[in-house]
Amino acid sequence: MSSDAGAGIRLEGVTKRYPRRRGSAYSVRALLFERATRDGGTFEALRDVTFAVRPGTTTGLIGGNGAGKSTLLRVAAGLTPPTEGRVMIPPDTQSVLGLGASFDGTLTGRENALTALIVNGMSRREARGRLEDVRAFSELESFFDSPVRTYSAGMGLRLAFGVSAQFRAAAFLVDEVLSVGDLAFEQKCIDHLGGLKRGGATIMMASHDLGRIEELCDEVVWMHGGRVHMLGAAGEVVAAYRDAMRSKTLDLTPVDGVGPDAEGLELRRNRFGSQELRLERVLLNGARDAAIPQGGALRIEARVAAGSRPARAVVGISVRPAASAQEIVSEYVELGTVADDRRLALELERLDLAPGAYLVDIGLYRSDWESAFDYHWGAHALQVDGEVAGARLLAPPARWSIDSAEAEAPSPTP
Amino acid sequence: MSEAIAHPAVRGGLRAWLRRRELVLHLAGRQLSSTHRRTALGWSWPLLVQLAQLAVLVFLFGRVLRLDIAHYPTFVFSGLIFWAWLQSGVTAAAGAVTDGAALVREPKMPTMVLPLVAIAVTGFDLLIALPILLVMVHATVGLTWSLAFLPVLLIVQAALMAGLALLVSAAHVHVRDVKPLVGVFFLIVFYLTPVFYDLNVVPESFRTLYDVNIFATLVNGYHSVFMEGAVPDLGPLAIVAAVAVVVLVAGIAAFRRLSPGFVDEL
Numbered sequence: 001m002s003s004d005a006g007a008g009i010r011l012e013g014v015t016k017r018y019p020r021r022r023g024s025a026y027s028v029r030a031l032l033f034e035r036a037t038r039d040g041g042t043f044e045a046l047r048d049v050t051f052a053v054r055p056g057t058t059t060g061l062i063g064g065n066g067a068g069k070s071t072l073l074r075v076a077a078g079l080t081p082p083t084e085g086r087v088m089i090p091p092d093t094q095s096v097l098g099l100g101a102s103f104d105g106t107l108t109g110r111e112n113a114l115t116a117l118i119v120n121g122m123s124r125r126e127a128r129g130r131l132e133d134v135r136a137f138s139e140l141e142s143f144f145d146s147p148v149r150t151y152s153a154g155m156g157l158r159l160a161f162g163v164s165a166q167f168r169a170a171a172f173l174v175d176e177v178l179s180v181g182d183l184a185f186e187q188k189c190i191d192h193l194g195g196l197k198r199g200g201a202t203i204m205m206a207s208h209d210l211g212r213i214e215e216l217c218d219e220v221v222w223m224h225g226g227r228v229h230m231l232g233a234a235g236e237v238v239a240a241y242r243d244a245m246r247s248k249t250l251d252l253t254p255v256d257g258v259g260p261d262a263e264g265l266e267l268r269r270n271r272f273g274s275q276e277l278r279l280e281r282v283l284l285n286g287a288r289d290a291a292i293p294q295g296g297a298l299r300i301e302a303r304v305a306a307g308s309r310p311a312r313a314v315v316g317i318s319v320r321p322a323a324s325a326q327e328i329v330s331e332y333v334e335l336g337t338v339a340d341d342r343r344l345a346l347e348l349e350r351l352d353l354a355p356g357a358y359l360v361d362i363g364l365y366r367s368d369w370e371s372a373f374d375y376h377w378g379a380h381a382l383q384v385d386g387e388v389a390g391a392r393l394l395a396p397p398a399r400w401s402i403d404s405a406e407a408e409a410p411s412p413t414p
Numbered sequence: 415m416s417e418a419i420a421h422p423a424v425r426g427g428l429r430a431w432l433r434r435r436e437l438v439l440h441l442a443g444r445q446l447s448s449t450h451r452r453t454a455l456g457w458s459w460p461l462l463v464q465l466a467q468l469a470v471l472v473f474l475f476g477r478v479l480r481l482d483i484a485h486y487p488t489f490v491f492s493g494l495i496f497w498a499w500l501q502s503g504v505t506a507a508a509g510a511v512t513d514g515a516a517l518v519r520e521p522k523m524p525t526m527v528l529p530l531v532a533i534a535v536t537g538f539d540l541l542i543a544l545p546i547l548l549v550m551v552h553a554t555v556g557l558t559w560s561l562a563f564l565p566v567l568l569i570v571q572a573a574l575m576a577g578l579a580l581l582v583s584a585a586h587v588h589v590r591d592v593k594p595l596v597g598v599f600f601l602i603v604f605y606l607t608p609v610f611y612d613l614n615v616v617p618e619s620f621r622t623l624y625d626v627n628i629f630a631t632l633v634n635g636y637h638s639v640f641m642e643g644a645v646p647d648l649g650p651l652a653i654v655a656a657v658a659v660v661v662l663v664a665g666i667a668a669f670r671r672l673s674p675g676f677v678d679e680l
Contacts, residue, residue: 018678074677077521081674095521102520111444118440119523127440 294386580665
């Protein structure tokens, strides 16, 4: 790994192969019969990946699970060497890869943070002085002094972000961290990324959250099967990816020709997906459709009906104007493996949407986002009541104040 | 000279080294405090283990199977505490990388620090035992100027241990039989090293075994510094020092070669 790329990141013909092992290879027996155990060949996690992230820009990585996004970030971070090819990255690169995988579960958040700060180049004295900043950023409060094994995934992520926020990085690598179901902290992370970006940092991030990727990235790399499938301006690539997901989902949607059910849902009209897992009883503030005042709260709840086989799934909910496909709100949460029915709810504390007609889309996707199990598209109407506000989308609480400038501005002394 | 230091590569190297020193000290401190955190006897545990071992050896070979070595407890202790450092240090180092898996996943972690920390941590146990040895020596044969040679022995041993630690810790990541093998190795070599007996009692026909045992040369060195008030036999010691340098260089080279793949193996 060399560091002559200015402050940009460059990958040239990067290939990463892992030996395909059978069972335990960590013994003398395996070593002696290595040829026999390894004739399963190799597994190519990345194949001939070439692209550059220009200095000061943000590139997003999208693609299903196993597409190579995480491997790509690990190779770029220098955590594991590429089998072939070269990676050029600034030496002061910070990475948040995996949810605190580099923390020791038996030690407290404070102890782990201290170690991480020192590993990243601080002296012990300097690191000790920064601990309160880490604590403040991570908002872990009293958990900061609890063992990390008691943390949720979101708390591990807070700690990792809190540590990396203490460094001025020329480049920043982030792997799928916006999915821990902690919306307030997610916003904080996004603000932090925005700050880094304004400071001229080069950012490479992987996420399943297409809305966020579109919002934060200049360019997007769509990974598929370890290769670069498509590369270009964020909007273009994300749109192409969405189209691919949609058509895959449409192909999987059964044809049953029965009209709308009691909930007003009809396959291939406003309901798509394989239906292996299903979303039922989707309610907005307790009813199928909802009307809220401008700035009102919205609670969206649903029941996830398990299928005949357990499956890993994610739920995504978005809000868009009735006449448009542009999502205004987009949130998702990973459910893990769904074996039994679940109930879930998303609370939006206040929706400062301009008055008008909106639609709430809710989807239950495979955990790799490649297709939907059940996607209710435009099946739930949301009416926002208030004074008519023209063509704008948002109507946050606003107040003007106009005072005399004399009290504030010091007049020049003669 | 000042020009050389101003050169960015040299300065970077020096800074990197300083950072590693901060890291070694931090990790060693962290491990020390976590090891004894929840024990009633805390810091004194490693010392108690060594004293118990001493008591057994003194009972067996001072009373039951009499070896007739003058000031036998002091004699045994003056070899035992250094042997304990060697054995516990290299054994702990063998698992240092695999046990430190979390740290290995930190992109900026210089993994080479991990086995070295194991040696530093076990060195702390030696540091606690050393004053007791000095008191024992003072009360029996008396302290002499030959003690000035102790740092030389310690440096040779540290270099040898560092080399072995790097070799076994890197190998253990790929073949998990290494750590138990290291345990068995030291178990056997303890009896083949004159820690609790004197080389004089070894029949002439077995002497070659002791000549090639570099650990025996080291322990003999400690015995002569503390018990005989004499500078050790420099010829054999020079060979051990040369071996230590070779092992260290080999250890660094092997570790450098193997460490990029650690993350994939953990």
